[in-house]
Amino acid sequence: MEKKIVNDINDLANILKLSITTVSRVLNGKAEIYRISPDTKQRVLDAAREYNYIPNQLARGLKLNKTATFGLVIPDISNPFFADIAKSIEYEARSNGYSLMLCDSRENIALEKELINLLLSHKVEGIIVAPVGTQSEHLIQTYISGTPLVIVDRSFPEIDLPSICSDNYQGGFEAVNYLILMGHKKIVCIQGIPESFPNKERVHGFIDALRNNKIPFNQSMIVGKDFSLENGYKQTRMVFSLKDPPTAIFALSNLISLGVLQAIKEIGLMIPDDVSLISFDEQPYSAYLGTPMTTIDQKKSEMGQFAVEILIKQIREKDPGTKPLIMKLKTNLIIRNSVKNLKK
Amino acid sequence: MEKKIVNDINDLANILKLSITTVSRVLNGKAEIYRISPDTKQRVLDAAREYNYIPNQLARGLKLNKTATFGLVIPDISNPFFADIAKSIEYEARSNGYSLMLCDSRENIALEKELINLLLSHKVEGIIVAPVGTQSEHLIQTYISGTPLVIVDRSFPEIDLPSICSDNYQGGFEAVNYLILMGHKKIVCIQGIPESFPNKERVHGFIDALRNNKIPFNQSMIVGKDFSLENGYKQTRMVFSLKDPPTAIFALSNLISLGVLQAIKEIGLMIPDDVSLISFDEQPYSAYLGTPMTTIDQKKSEMGQFAVEILIKQIREKDPGTKPLIMKLKTNLIIRNSVKNLKK
């Protein structure tokens, strides 16, 4: 006797000699509501298991207007910062019954727009996005069109979109303040994507910390163009080819600081004796580098967790009247050995 | 005049005073085939753009039995090894018009099974999985049920499933052979998940390299239970609490070796003067650690790339008759400073 293959709720109903209605009800846990006999219920459940019936989410989604899916758009999943956030979001989404569609925008705004539309076409119930640049029209558009959306990491100034990010200004300020406390005055900041919001805020903190300590600022103290290792490398080489190089470098990402390390090494300098270094993004390896690195830690898992919470809240409340929630998470300065105390 | 909101191909057809059939045809690039007038075609295209019509992939998928979606199941997206693979898979999938559903199985076999079913219910067109353990029935089941599937990283011995992984045996063998060449005899291998295939193969290579060099092997030379940092830390502390500790450690993952570094540091030893270390998985930071680390590099992006290629091939050919493709990628020994030459 060959075992029938069940692709369908229909096949299942046929085998059981029941209507698909009854089968559907049992499978959706509505047996009691419709007073389906315990016997029938058990038969359905047994058959579903026996024939390994897997409901078709497409059909279900089409009918119910629910896909139990979120979309996640991030600039680079191979950057451990975003991988950590993705981990947290995946976990939190799954815990709430949602699957995740992963989109890597490769720091490309055109692709980001495309990906948002793709997610929309897949009828995701919500989108979490770490935006690439300063453009936000497409995000606002999807938000007001009714798709719940949360921005993580890269918020926008004065925008009415729910968002959650680190207090990048605070992080930048504290980092540089610490450098100054250690006696540094000639500081160079190697930045990431200049237009991106976290970058701007960190730079803002950098400048304010200088100002606060009466240290003159000029534009040559800020170099760099993106968050990559290559950028960190090139800028460091460039900076040290100039006369009067800095005593300290402030790197605005984990990848940038790796590039700095490479350049420093090639040039033949030592950290912190010849140059000091402080970097955004704590990583598992930060403590085990040639010189254990002083870093600004961000609350990555909280970020992911809150992002999903805010999204789910939007879905539940369906209340576009209320002011969108904007959260800022405190950063944390982790002091190790990569900054020299010039005052000693 | 308020702009109408278009949710539907129906709405679009109404606005244009055309049938949905015609609209659908134009939108699917079949205008020429059905000899639709250039004028009509242009009107449809313009309207679609103007009203920002986004096709419903659920309905499309239901009808066509195509979702343009792959599923990816990996044990831990925050492990940079898997993040790199995911990056490559996402890129390659997207280049071929597929989106990616990301599932993190958290090294949990029950969850892995559940996730596979979830992906099936979402009607993904193919699944790429880095399996958690030794169980493969659920994978074989979905493969023979007709859903294209590729295993990455963690293959199974003697299994008829398409798979692509590193030559873990070679990697293990070369690593240990190198240690022996440098004069090491007392070597401890801190392994990952013992039942997992890559782990077994690496251990196999470890043992064969010893044997090959007439160095006696005993079970106490292999310790550890998973690929985590904590495992690396605990095992190192344990090993060095014993009398007659090893002169060299072979760590079977990037996270394990970070744990080793932490323990070594706490104990107050130096690498490579007091202990040598060689580790699986090259990472961007490997070269910048306290002692630049000697590592076994794996071809992560090739792995992702080939995985997608194999998947797409399965979809195209629909030919379950041919023997499933199994690929092994060569590993690469990167020599730095973490192994001491005892023969000097």
Added chain:
DNA sequence: TTGTAAGCGTTATCAC
């Protein structure tokens, strides 16, 4: 307590 049938947004078959 169970069944019939409409409809979710598409595409494909057949007609004109």
Added chain:
DNA sequence: GTGATAACGCTTACAA
């Protein structure tokens, strides 16, 4: 050249 309609697999109002 264009259009009406069935069908994809499911849920649910309405019937029985």
